[in-house]
Amino acid sequence: MKQSILSHTFASGLVLLAEPMMSLESAAFTFLLPAGCALDPLDYAGLAEVTCELTLRGSGNRDSRQFIEELERLGVEHGQSVSTTHTSYSGAMLSRNLLPTLDVYADLLRRARFPKDQMEPARQVVLQELAAIEDEPGQKLMQELRKHHYPDPWGRTSHGTEAGLKKLSLTQIREHYARNYQPNGTILGVAGNFDWEVLKAHVSALFDDWKPHESQSIVAGGLPPRRAHIPHESNQTQIGIAFDSLAYNHPDYFQAWGAVGVLSGGMSSRLFTEVREKRGLCYSVHATMHSLRDRGSVLCYAGTSSARAQETLDVTLAELVRIAKGVRPDELTRLKARIKSSLIMQQESSISRSSSIARDLYYLDRVRTLDEISQLVDGLSCESINNYLAANPPREFTIVTLGPMPLEVHLGVS
Amino acid sequence: MEFREHTLANGLSIVAECNDEAHTTALGFFVQTGARDETESDAGVSHFLEHMMFKGTPTRTAEDVNREFDDMGAHYNAFTSEEHTVYYAAVLPEFQRAAVELWADVLRPSLRDEDFTTEKQVIIEEIKMYEDQPPYLADDKCRALHYGGHPLSHSVLGTVESIAALPVEAMRKYFERRYSPGNIALVGTGRVDFDGLVTAAEQICGAWKPVEAGRSAPPAPRAKSFHPVYKETSTLEYVLQFSNAPGATDEDRYAAKVLATVLGDDSGSRLYWALVDEGLAEQASLGHQDYQGAGLFMTYMACDPVLAQANLERIAELFAQVQREGITDAELAQAKSKINSRVVLASERPRGRLFNVGGNWIQRREYRTVRDDLERIDRLTRNDLMDVLARYPLSENTTLAIGPAQNLKAPG
Numbered sequence: 086m087k088q089s090i091l092s093h094t095f096a097s098g099l100v101l102l103a104e105p106m107m108s109l110e111s112a113a114f115t116f117l118l119p120a121g122c123a124l125d126p127l128d129y130a131g132l133a134e135v136t137c138e139l140t141l142r143g144s145g146n147r148d149s150r151q152f153i154e155e156l157e158r159l160g161v162e163h164g165q166s167v168s169t170t171h172t173s174y175s176g177a178m179l180s181r182n183l184l185p186t187l188d189v190y191a192d193l194l195r196r197a198r199f200p201k202d203q204m205e206p207a208r209q210v211v212l213q214e215l216a217a218i219e220d221e222p223g224q225k226l227m228q229e230l231r232k233h234h235y236p237d238p239w240g241r242t243s244h245g246t247e248a249g250l251k252k253l254s255l256t257q258i259r260e261h262y263a264r265n266y267q268p269n270g271t272i273l274g275v276a277g278n279f280d281w282e283v284l285k286a287h288v289s290a291l292f293d294d295w296k297p298h299e300s301q302s303i304v305a306g307g308l309p310p311r312r313a314h315i316p317h318e319s320n321q322t323q324i325g326i327a328f329d330s331l332a333y334n335h336p337d338y339f340q341a342w343g344a345v346g347v348l349s350g351g352m353s354s355r356l357f358t359e360v361r362e363k364r365g366l367c368y369s370v371h372a373t374m375h376s377l378r379d380r381g382s383v384l385c386y387a388g389t390s391s392a393r394a395q396e397t398l399d400v401t402l403a404e405l406v407r408i409a410k411g412v413r414p415d416e417l418t419r420l421k422a423r424i425k426s427s428l429i430m431q432q433e434s435s436i437s438r439s440s441s442i443a444r445d446l447y448y449l450d451r452v453r454t455l456d457e458i459s460q461l462v463d464g465l466s467c468e469s470i471n472n473y474l475a476a477n478p479p480r481e482f483t484i485v486t487l488g489p490m491p492l493e494v495h496l497g498v499s
Numbered sequence: 500m501e502f503r504e505h506t507l508a509n510g511l512s513i514v515a516e517c518n519d520e521a522h523t524t525a526l527g528f529f530v531q532t533g534a535r536d537e538t539e540s541d542a543g544v545s546h547f548l549e550h551m552m553f554k555g556t557p558t559r560t561a562e563d564v565n566r567e568f569d570d571m572g573a574h575y576n577a578f579t580s581e582e583h584t585v586y587y588a589a590v591l592p593e594f595q596r597a598a599v600e601l602w603a604d605v606l607r608p609s610l611r612d613e614d615f616t617t618e619k620q621v622i623i624e625e626i627k628m629y630e631d632q633p634p635y636l637a638d639d640k641c642r643a644l645h646y647g648g649h650p651l652s653h654s655v656l657g658t659v660e661s662i663a664a665l666p667v668e669a670m671r672k673y674f675e676r677r678y679s680p681g682n683i684a685l686v687g688t689g690r691v692d693f694d695g696l697v698t699a700a701e702q703i704c705g706a707w708k709p710v711e712a713g714r715s716a717p718p719a720p721r722a723k724s725f726h727p728v729y730k731e732t733s734t735l736e737y738v739l740q741f742s743n744a745p746g747a748t749d750e751d752r753y754a755a756k757v758l759a760t761v762l763g764d765d766s767g768s769r770l771y772w773a774l775v776d777e778g779l780a781e782q783a784s785l786g787h788q789d790y791q792g793a794g795l796f797m798t799y800m801a802c803d804p805v806l807a808q809a810n811l812e813r814i815a816e817l818f819a820q821v822q823r824e825g826i827t828d829a830e831l832a833q834a835k836s837k838i839n840s841r842v843v844l845a846s847e848r849p850r851g852r853l854f855n856v857g858g859n860w861i862q863r864r865e866y867r868t869v870r871d872d873l874e875r876i877d878r879l880t881r882n883d884l885m886d887v888l889a890r891y892p893l894s895e896n897t898t899l900a901i902g903p904a905q906n907l908k909a910p911g
Contacts, residue, residue: 158836161840163766206778209778213735221632222632320628353565362561369628388624390623418570423572426523430589
């Protein structure tokens with residue numbers, strides 16, 4: 086795997102990272118801005134999300150319609166999202182349209198217009214998205230699980246609260262934008278087919294005079310209760326389980342990641358085999374690593390008919406506890422095969438690389454090449470994973486359920 | 500890029516778009532069978548059978564199947580639609596032979612009684628999961644209402660009752676009837692060793708016995724009706740509208756896709772500007788689906804229930820206006836540029852090309868390059884789109900609304 090990562094830090098603090106993938110016809114970009122919903126004042130939850138929505142509704146000399154039409158003329162597949170830590174904008178397009186697309190986004194990031202007549206429609210969009218989550222039990226459950234596992238604001242969701250959204254004013258939104266859409270802490274990741282010197286000069290011309298500010302610090306609150314049941318009229322009960330693990334930048338991260346891969350990577354994984362294949366308890370069951378900059382967790386999900394929910398919870402918890410006894414060589418071999426092909430498949434996608442390199446920089450302060458990841462994975466052994474598991478067995482579970490009836494937690498001695 | 504094709508004596512066809520530049524290989528068995536080939540007594544069997552394929556063969560247990568795919572690091576899955584069942588995997592090129600061997604073995608399953616009983620529970624869980632999620636299986640209900648007694652009225656999932664009542668013998672019979680080699684194409688894209696592919700298929704699938712596996716493809720009936728369904732526990736109101744459209748062998752299908760992009764793409768379309776941008780709906784979109792002998796325009800809208808009636812009127816007016824006045828040159832150009840970019844981006848990965856190459860082959864026995872598709876779309880004019888609307892007016896639709904809104908009426 087030959088791969089090079091180019092990078093340049095501008096005087097404003099903006100970092101440009103780029104990975105050439107010259108066999109592709111496309112290019113992709115990801116902007117990560119330090120404007121996440123963790124900054125939302127408690128009374129105004131939803132501020133970052135509505136701000137993001139409003140940035141799409143006019144910037145520079147384009148109104149909202151001209152903005153969308155320009156992106157479509159350039160053939161940009163675009164998206165944006167707000168996490169606790171960032172607001173991100175990304176797009177993929179034919180490589181010849183990369184630079185004109187960055188022009189459009191420079192306007193959005195620096196010269197959003199926030200027209201008065203767009204405030205209500207933007208608020209309504211976010212209110213309806215918030216309401217839509219009430220109809221998606223699986224999604225709702227995972228949001229509640231994060232809220233119960235992390236101290237606020239790290240478990241937040243960006244859509245905020247109905248009360249917060251209804252109170253927001255355009256003035257607050259303008260202030261949030263002026264303060265947090267700024268170069269200090271902003272990362273631009275680009276991947277695909279491009280000329281590095283031309284790209285660097287272009288980004289410099291667009292952003293050189295962008296004024297940086299101090300970034301805002303966030304103080305986390307206390308830990309929420311670790312058990313909750315949310316009554317919901319439905320056929321199925323949704324089950325969420327979380328436990329502490331490691332952040333992506335921890336030296337032992339890949340040991341923890343390897344153990345989760347054995348639990349839930351591929352159809353031969355333990356959770357899929359024990360919960361779905363052998364017992365037919367549910368259609369969907371999985372566990373994933375979830376990382377913040379200073380902490381990480383394993384988040385686990387299962388959804389099943391209410392009559393079989395207790396058994397599903399019992400079996401799933403038993404598997405989480407059992408993993409502490411160790412993983413087997415054959416399980417590790419399969420995990421390595423999976424990750425090897427995943428790494429090669431990533432090289433076929435400019436959008437997945439542009440966001441990976443940007444996120445790496447945030448979490449690690451540098452980028453891990455696919456080669457380096459490959460070596461880290463090769464370096465895993467059953468002994469190393471099992472030593473980690475022996476010292477850090479899954480425990481102190483946060484358990485949230487959503488459905489007609491609460492469940493009991495049966496945790497044997499592990 | 501080279502297209503290769505070969506047919507075995509028993510009728511199994513093997514096609515590939517071979518790209519030596521690719522890093523990976525995508526492979527799929529495309530089976531021409533789905534919900535439309537079912538009867539009332541075996542409703543849901545195609546999809547249930549797709550699950551059962553992973554449950555083992557005379558020489559492999561279910562654990563063996565899952566383990567061997569994971570040994571290769573394969574990204575693999577399967578899906579069932581109204582007219583196809585597709586089993587696919589993306590692998591590193593060195594695993595091409597192993598992946599073909601495994602899929603080919605999997606496609607001659609044991610269908611053991613005890614596995615059937617366990618997997619039945621998983622299928623029922625899947626149906627219950629969708630019953631809890633919007634639009635609460637309303638797409639199945641709208642399909643049944645729109646197509647009446649036509650084979651395309653069948654639900655892919657079936658119902659909890661039809662699955663619970665299904666005997667294993669009915670599945671075995673369905674398998675014998677539908678999984679004939681002449682009804683199956685083995686498709687490869689990306690870095691494919693075509694000669695190796697043919698050799699493997701010959702050795703493993705050459706003995707599969709052909710049977711007659713036809714399908715009736717009558718034209719879709721005309722339909723227009725309105726069905727409000729009250730659902731108190733839902734937060735938003737969900738609206739589906741199905742209307743007839745050009746089918747899989749109709750040259751107008753290209754114009755239909757571009758028309759759907761202009762009117763109902765997720766972003767920058769007429770529905771987007773009228774409803775989503777205004778904050779009147781959480782989602783509003785229009786898509787085109789083509790089947791053998793029939794096609795569908797499908798409108799989907801989710802909104803605050805108090806806005807549902809007014810939004811229904813807005814959609815009806817928007818459709819009436821486009822029927823009267825057509826679309827603009829700027830809209831047509833914008834849709835073409837958007838589709839062009841999407842097609843190129845999707846085709847960069849072998850996995851993206853697989854469904855395109857496989858779909859064209861199984862529907863029409865034709866191979867089309869990315870360029871062929873782009874040029875075909877580029878030639879379309881506003882009149883081509885208007886011709887589609889003249890043949891298939893969007894106002895002639897089956898509407899199903901589900902949610903807490905009360906007293907909803909057909910617009911107009």
